[in-house]
Amino acid sequence: ETEPLTSKKDISDCNEGEDCKENGLLVRNPKSALRLVEDGNKVHPSQGEKGEAAQISNGYSGVQSSVPCNGTGEVENAQCTAPAATTTTTTTTSTTCGAEGQQQLMELEDRETWSKKIDFLLSVIGYAVDLGNVWRFPYICYQNGGGAFLIPYTIMAIFGGIPLFYMELALGQYHRNGCISIWRKICPIFKGIGFAICIIDLYVASYYNTIMAWAFYYLVSSFTAELPWTSCTNAWNTGNCTNYFSKDNVSWSLHSISPAEEFYTRQVLQVHRSNGLDDLGGISWQLTLCLLLIFTIVYFSIWKGVKTSGKVVWVTATFPYIILFILLVRGATLPGAWRGVLYYLKPDWQKLLATEVWVDAAAQIFFSLGPGFGVLLAYASYNKFHNNCYQDALVTSTVNCVTSFVSGFVIFTVLGYMAEMRNEDVSEVAKDTGPSLLFITYAEAIANMPASTFFAIIFFLMLLTLGLDSTFAGLEGVITGVLDEFPHVWSKRRELFVLGLIIVCFLGSLATLTFGGAYVVKLFEEYATGPAVLTVVFLEAVAVAWFYGITQFCNDVKEMLGFTPGWYWRVCWVAVSPIFLLFVTCSFLSNPPELRLFEYNYPYWTTVVGYCIGTSSVICIPIYMVYRLIITPGTLKERILKSITPETATEIPFGDIRMNAV
Numbered sequence: 001e002t003e004p005l006t007s008k009k010d011i012s013d014c015n016e017g018e019d020c021k022e023n024g025l026l027v028r029n030p031k032s033a034l035r036l037v038e039d040g041n042k043v044h045p046s047q048g049e050k051g052e053a054a055q056i057s058n059g060y061s062g063v064q065s066s067v068p069c070n071g072t073g074e075v076e077n078a079q080c081t082a083p084a085a086t087t088t089t090t091t092t093t094s095t096t097c098g099a100e101g102q103q104q105l106m107e108l109e110d111r112e113t114w115s116k117k118i119d120f121l122l123s124v125i126g127y128a129v130d131l132g133n134v135w136r137f138p139y140i141c142y143q144n145g146g147g148a149f150l151i152p153y154t155i156m157a158i159f160g161g162i163p164l165f166y167m168e169l170a171l172g173q174y175h176r177n178g179c180i181s182i183w184r185k186i187c188p189i190f191k192g193i194g195f196a197i198c199i200i201d202l203y204v205a206s207y208y209n210t211i212m213a214w215a216f217y218y219l220v221s222s223f224t225a226e227l228p229w230t231s232c233t234n235a236w237n238t239g240n241c242t243n244y245f246s247k248d249n250v251s252w253s254l255h256s257i258s259p260a261e262e263f264y265t266r267q268v269l270q271v272h273r274s275n276g277l278d279d280l281g282g283i284s285w286q287l288t289l290c291l292l293l294i295f296t297i298v299y300f301s302i303w304k305g306v307k308t309s310g311k312v313v314w315v316t317a318t319f320p321y322i323i324l325f326i327l328l329v330r331g332a333t334l335p336g337a338w339r340g341v342l343y344y345l346k347p348d349w350q351k352l353l354a355t356e357v358w359v360d361a362a363a364q365i366f367f368s369l370g371p372g373f374g375v376l377l378a379y380a381s382y383n384k385f386h387n388n389c390y391q392d393a394l395v396t397s398t399v400n401c402v403t404s405f406v407s408g409f410v411i412f413t414v415l416g417y418m419a420e421m422r423n424e425d426v427s428e429v430a431k432d433t434g435p436s437l438l439f440i441t442y443a444e445a446i447a448n449m450p451a452s453t454f455f456a457i458i459f460f461l462m463l464l465t466l467g468l469d470s471t472f473a474g475l476e477g478v479i480t481g482v483l484d485e486f487p488h489v490w491s492k493r494r495e496l497f498v499l500g501l502i503i504v505c506f507l508g509s510l511a512t513l514t515f516g517g518a519y520v521v522k523l524f525e526e527y528a529t530g531p532a533v534l535t536v537v538f539l540e541a542v543a544v545a546w547f548y549g550i551t552q553f554c555n556d557v558k559e560m561l562g563f564t565p566g567w568y569w570r571v572c573w574v575a576v577s578p579i580f581l582l583f584v585t586c587s588f589l590s591n592p593p594e595l596r597l598f599e600y601n602y603p604y605w606t607t608v609v610g611y612c613i614g615t616s617s618v619i620c621i622p623i624y625m626v627y628r629l630i631i632t633p634g635t636l637k638e639r640i641l642k643s644i645t646p647e648t649a650t651e652i653p654f655g656d657i658r659m660n661a662v
Helices: 098-110 117-128 131-143 146-175 192-221 259-268 285-302 306-316 319-332 337-345 349-353 355-369 375-381 389-422 435-447 452-485 494-508 517-528 530-561 567-590 604-618 620-631 636-643
Strands: 019-022 025-028 053-055 061-063 650-654 657-661
Touching (some): 117 375, 117 389, 117 452, 131 389, 131 435, 131 452, 146 337, 146 349, 146 355, 146 375, 192 259, 192 285, 192 494, 259 435, 306 319, 319 389, 337 389, 355 389, 517 604, 604 620
Antiparallel strands (some): 019 025, 650 657
């Protein structure tokens, strides 16, 4: 008798010890066995033309056959035989057919991997170490108690940041899918998380690359004998411009503005030509050209996949460390450098009693390591199945945290020098926050060093390389997510899709290229990513630990690495990390930041706009949940159960065949 394995036949007549057939799966009582997945009319290239049986550890044998699909997802002439107790029979297994089966097979056949392990490590390090490590961590550190801040920072890293970092690497490597399609194998009702991640990544690409365009403008302007932000005799300078580094005796008044600040605000950004977010003004053609060149570099770095971007990061991920070392040595030899270091590290233990210090520590480690942007899932999905992602998580997260700490010395040795030259306290010099710390304070200090042109060029080159590999990563998160979700449309058209994505990001950046673009960048930075990505990762952690199951997830890790995560990791994934994320999210929502940039105070309506931007990505999650429940047949209880049950098995490499974990 011939019967499709996909038929829904009652298996109640199966006897104990026999192998039964249920929903196209071979099931050995009392536990389920492994199902083999075959390509209907095509043999995997890695398997050659093999027809011999491949033994499986659970007692079954799988024969590679070319059983054709009948177009309905069933396999013709397939049968299931119960093996005798003393013999191992040969079983012809079902083929996963239809669009879903073809998608799985395409993933198996065409999935590229990193050329070398070091390519993956450098890519992850390049993604995690970005512009925020250079300016955000030093500022937050001295603002929240100096050396005392390292205590909450380390605690939050150990119990919140690193476990989430490890979880995403393990998920991506095991399931080998991007941020959208991976949810079919974990908990389908949470698939909206993948769409939310893609929208967040697009928002980031719309403003983050504009900051790199500013750095590129500075880089081009640095190729002069005298840096343009060292004097007050330029066309953009005002009467308040005061160069206290000049040889003349200059008095610094309350209205004095340094030439570096005027170059940044009046020449690069030209914010004086905008009245705020309600009147952004025209588009700066200089910044537009800079951004166009940056996106061109990004396109040709990622258009072919990780095999090309993995080579580019050999430069973009290592070059910043060379420059940081040079700048650290130079800063340490400047007069007054010790004042900056003392201010940076001097502990204020009373600060540890303030809740906002712990919130800042949690937010800093989270955004520094960067789970929730789909990047770690995408990068890890190109790893070999048995790659030690546990070791990778510890190494890359440690490198990231150490880089942040060392960057503080690079910044504050120079701030100490500035304070010495101005004859002021370091706290007065360190008032600038965010990008202004780099483009005003640090740029001014470099301009007044010997060999200023050389140090300016390498410093802004460092900023560019820090930003580039983070952009590679963010866009790769979107690309991998979409290509894995729609392989029949885009798998052979990656270059075209990447081009379209780059064009969309460039057009989305136009608002940040206006004269008031800096105000838009600040708004997006505070609202478009912060609370949204925190919410996304919170739901991701809950879905994995509570719906997919912490036991199943740990079994997946054991299958890859050969050992089961210990109780520390389990407790963090189940309880500590979700609480950590909920704590930061609630703190942000209960006390939204009051935005101010230069002399512009953001009006109240911009807060509403900011929350709308942030909600526009997260709203995908409940919308997809409702959509999923509507299209799923059955009663409400059946719909919910089907929606939280993995619908697609994960293919596991097993010698010459591929097996599904069920």
